[in-house]
Amino acid sequence: MSTAVSADVVTLPEAPVRTPRKRWTRFILPVFTLVMIVYLAFPVLVMIIYSFNVIPTTGESERQTTQFTCCTIGHWSGIFKVPELNHALLISIGVAFPSAFVATILGTFLGLVLARYTFRGRGMTNFIIFLAIAVPEIVLGSSLLAMYVQLGVSKPFGFSVPLGYWTILLSHIAFQIAFVAITVRARASGLDRSLENAAQDLFANPRTTFWRVTFPLILPGIVAGFLLALVLSLDDFVITNFVNGSTNTFPTWVYGASRLGEPPQVNVWGTVLFTVGIVVAVLQVVRTRRQSSEA
């Protein structure tokens, strides 16, 4: 190669002509991706289809069968027919919204501060948040249970903590905070600091600066964090299963019922929640699209 460099006329080897791949191999990856998307969606499809399954009546309670017989809308019209399921759903919603709300407030401050200040203990805080996300749910669940039991046994505050709604709520907030914090942190760290300085140069006090400049800019991060917390709470099984006592949320009830075969209303409710999730996600995407196109 060194001789070629010193020569007056450098003759380069023929550059490879980059023609788009014409061979059949170029279809491998797209087809593979498509297959994967179908694979991932398949159980959801099964869930939806089985919500229309005709179930041979055996006794008073209907239980889902492996055999699929088309089709009935009876489970959809009888969507409220299983009282325990209704109750579990109410508990799920009753936990998800307040916990997501509290976690969003606490997590937003954490994320915001982590993104914009250097302070003593910042590395530690980051590491704890990282741990809270990486820790296996079973470890967190069992630890929380150990804490509640320990509180009940040694009574340092003079009262015991009965397992149930409140322990579920407190535990959910505990794991949601970290997720909200990183979502907000990601949004806030991309923020242009000079916008706030500009506001302050225009004599806005810190509070006005926060509400008129900072807050609107990080709002998409906060909303995303809230939705994430909501979904995590609605979906959580492992931690809830440790701290719920005899109170059931939707996932723990389905888990318990699945041992005997779950009623078809589970498929119906699963489909309903799925649809709501899709609608919210699409709305969120559209909203951010519109915002970014405005900017």
Added chain:
Amino acid sequence: MGQAPAEVKGHIPQGVELPPARAGERALERRRRAAAYLQLLPGWLYLCVGFVIPLVIIVYTSLTTSGLFSTGGNATFSWHWANYSDGLSLYSNIYIRSLVYAGIATTICIGLAYPMAYWIAFYGGKWKSTLFMLILVPFFVSFVIRTVQWNFILGTDGLLFGPLKNHGLLSDSFHVLRTPIAVIAGITYNFLPFAALPLYVALERIDHGLVEAGKDLYASPSVAFRKVVLPLSFPGIFAAIILTFVPATGDYVNAVVLGGTGTTMIGQIIQNQFLEAHQYSIAAALSVVLMAGMLVIALIYARILGTEDETLAAA
């Protein structure tokens, strides 16, 4: 606080000379920092109560002599390391099985997720986010429900094998459910998005110019991939391993719903010892071992990539 009043920004009477722009800045900075600690406090306190203290308590519980419930609440702390040796000797094979299942599932997850994330990130064009959304959409359905659906799919007369058996393509005794394959398949399915997400984030931010540059330097597509794309996606791969392997090792829903007697995983043991046998100290020890393993992996990750890496943050 004895410095120039920081509130000068508020109301400035006419005719008063404005302080130079930088005068209040240092005081402002100090106030900002105090405000930072103040904003941090509630979240920090909650993380302590809801996360750090429970972890301390479970370590404490793992060193008590007997279960809290079994003795009517008279557990005594006595550096009882025997909980660990007992737990590990009793359940070592189950720990190993959990690690093997999780290892296989993680490998398959990354093997499946990487090409998919790669194609979407590099060739997805304007459909990128929509395509990626399609991957995440199924996960709006509860984890438990999705896992239960695999019972219907993999079941003996289920959607997949039922028709094959009816046509005599499979022997009647063929079954997947209640075998390790079903459990690993379930884990793979459930944790695939956790692998796909960081991989996608890592691949998506690779500068295509770098790949072009590689090709301009006569790298074949496969060499360009190996020498440019792959190394740049290492943070994503590592994050994918953490997000998949760690939770998969502790998972027990898949083993309960899809597995049988020979597929018990450590999560089942921990759950069982805590919630049914009420053997708190030994269950706590088993849990702490799991946590320690996780901590080692997490520390390696933090050392290599830092705790603020966006790859994990995005996931």
